[in-house]
Amino acid sequence: MNLNLLEINIKNLYAGDKLILKNFKLNISDNKNITIIGKTGVGKSTLLKTLNLLNLKYEGYILYKNKNILQYRPEELRSKIIMVIQETPLYGDTVLDDITNIFKFKINHNKKFNMDKLKQLLKIFLLPETILNANPLNLSGGEKQRISLIKALLIEPEVLLLDEPSSALDKNTEKIISEYLLNIPIPKFIISHSKIFTEKAEILIELLENQTYNLIKK
Helix, strand or coil, X not given: CCCCCXXXXXXXXXXXXXXXXXXXXXXXXXXXXXXXXXXXXXXXXXXXXXXXXXXXCEEEEEEECCEEHHHCCHHHHHCCEEEECCCCCCCCCCHHHHHHHHHHCHHHCCCCCCHHHHHHHHXXXXXXXXXXXXXXXXXXXXXHHHHHHHHHHHCCCCEEEEECCCCCCCHHHHHHHHHHHHCCCCCEEEECCCHHHHHCCCEEEEECCCCCEEEEEC
């Protein structure tokens, strides 16, 4: 039996009615860091959204654990293949409310909130514990980005989809957090032109404007 965790075979990928990518194939069987680059509008975010059923406009197939992703309930798949978008909205009166609320969702009913792990991640992500009492609306862009990443990690994903995960961070913070993310032992698809992610990618994919792509490094 094929032991690929993810098998992607997309004949045509669309953003709305626009064809943006053709004949994209990739098999992932272990904890690879996959970085995706390309100009604005070539389909980087659309490709990631397709991997956890946030975009259904494609022809071909995607297998997760040898099962077509269309056979999963969307909420089930999204609790395993978790996407962190560039600007994730935060809700609740406090940051802690926002974080704990994700464990009330039906998709995460079998996962338990771990305060010790949260405190550990806050330290790694260079955030003080006092931020848990802050109003999410008062956070800076970099703080919101880090909280969104922490939330995803608390759910313990099997695959991470990251859209520009360090875009709002200063260089020192970006280096520390990027290296931590790269060393998490799960497959990660990362949209980023940051030197850290492109140089340390095991697979580097460039999406082109003519609906094709280059596999630059594997």
